Amino acid sequence: MKAALFEKPYTIQIVEKATPKPEPGWVLIKTLRAGICGSDLHNYRGCALRNNFEAWQQLGFAEGHELCGEVVAVGDKVEKVKIGDRVTAEAVWHCGSCYMCKSGQYHLCLDRKDLVWWGDGAFAEFVCLPEKVLYVLPESMTSSEGALVEPLAAAYHAVRKAGDCFGKKVLIIGGGSMGQLCAGVAKLSGTISLSILVRYDHQAKVAYEMGCDSVFYPHASLDSSLQFDVVIETTGNSEAFENATRLCRKGGRIVLLGGYPHPQNINLAPIVSKELQIAGSLCYGWDGIRKEFEIAIDLLAKKKINVTAVVTHEFPFDQISEAFRVASDKKSGSIKVHINFNL
Ligand SMILES: [Zn+2]
Ligand SMILES: [Zn+2]
Missing domain, CATH: 3.40.50.720 (NAD(P)-binding Rossmann-like Domain)
Known part of the structure; x- marks a missing residue:
């Protein structure tokens, strides 16, 4: 598969990588859309926003956590999603057993990990993620809206x-x-x-x-x-x-x-x-009754909020360097820039 590698500041290469195989509990997703977030831009500009900068450098930077994709393979013990489902994902993994998770504040998990820690992030043709961070999207929702669930949450x-x-x-x-x-x-x-x-x-x-x-x-x-x-x-x-x-x-x-x-x-x-x-305010979590991700999906699916004006630009994956240049330069007229893998 093709994946974007953030080699050094302001330099993105599209490289060939082995398509990951889903382990038990994991799901392989074909990326349909991925949004460029402010945190992606910080890293694009060479800023070590995250504290595990050296490990990231060894892996080669991968970015992209605002995604919409289609499930193409599932590992053993995957129950919630099936092949063909359109999904989006929470950008962080939580352990479920520390005292912050148990108190309902799983977004502050003591062992929280960024989604892209494991692999390529969503700026790649495929991304492999644990089932527990995935949400199936209703058919009425566009892929563009699907990739906006994460920032809306x-x-x-x-x-x-x-x-x-x-x-x-x-x-x-x-x-x-x-x-x-x-x-x-x-x-x-x-x-x-x-x-x-x-x-x-x-x-x-x-x-x-x-x-x-x-x-x-x-x-x-x-x-x-x-x-x-x-x-x-x-x-x-x-x-x-x-x-x-x-x-x-x-x-x-x-x-x-x-x-x-x-x-x-x-x-x-x-x-x-x-x-x-x-x-x-960090990410999203549990509002006491529901997950904020579910609420964001509902707001979009029930047309309570119209987010179409926020996406000002979209680019095919092979133009990701240009997409980041436009997203990084607000004078370009950009607000949210999407990579559309179907272009
Ligand atoms: Zn983000
Ligand atoms: Zn935890």
Whole structure:
């Protein structure tokens, strides 16, 4: 099979590799779609976001965890999925037995492993994954939507971490795909006003389609008199963090879900002087009743949220280098870039 190898920063090679054979409990998936995530871009730019950088280098970097694919082979003891099913996958594996897993917070598992740890990730013609991270997609869902379940579940988790948004003034910082998906979920939760801070006009246009009432640009229109009950910061940089603490009202809540690949030099004083509540948001998990992945699938399958505007570009697999260049350069007009293996 052909697989993308992230050889060094800004350099992706398509190499020939043996197609994996599924072990017991594992499933071989033919990739139909794979989305480029912000964390893929961090690694594309050479940033060791993950702490096991040396092991990754020895393997050769593989990326891609927002996927939709078709099951083509199953190992022994696989019961939940069958050949021909269209599936997507949670991006992390959890042990199921540590105290975080047992307390229902399996996304914080003490032994959590990235999906691509084992092999090639979804930027490959085939990807082999454990059955337990897979979800079968309803037929009504497009493959593009299927590849958006993972980031939508992360957006759902972030909005849930914001607490009850009903009747609240909510600001989203960042017009990238996570900001846009958070806006879509926040709109569903009954905000009285939904605002977004973006850098580019194409992000503003999509934000209105996702249900935002107003759009701000940094510096031009950011007045400290604007005070929001909830701020969801999706970009992971210090300027955005300072905007969040400045624009959140006293006693308000800030949710952070940017990857923060670098240490930040930030002013913490407003957290104390305004008694701000700060919550981190990592991936998705169990909301107490259901898995957030199942909720994201339902939101899409029941057409409660329209995410089509978020996917601005798609490329065939053999143009993955160009796809990453476009995804990495926001001036290109990109928000979410997909690799479509059927092109
Ligand atoms: Zn991601
Ligand atoms: Zn665990």
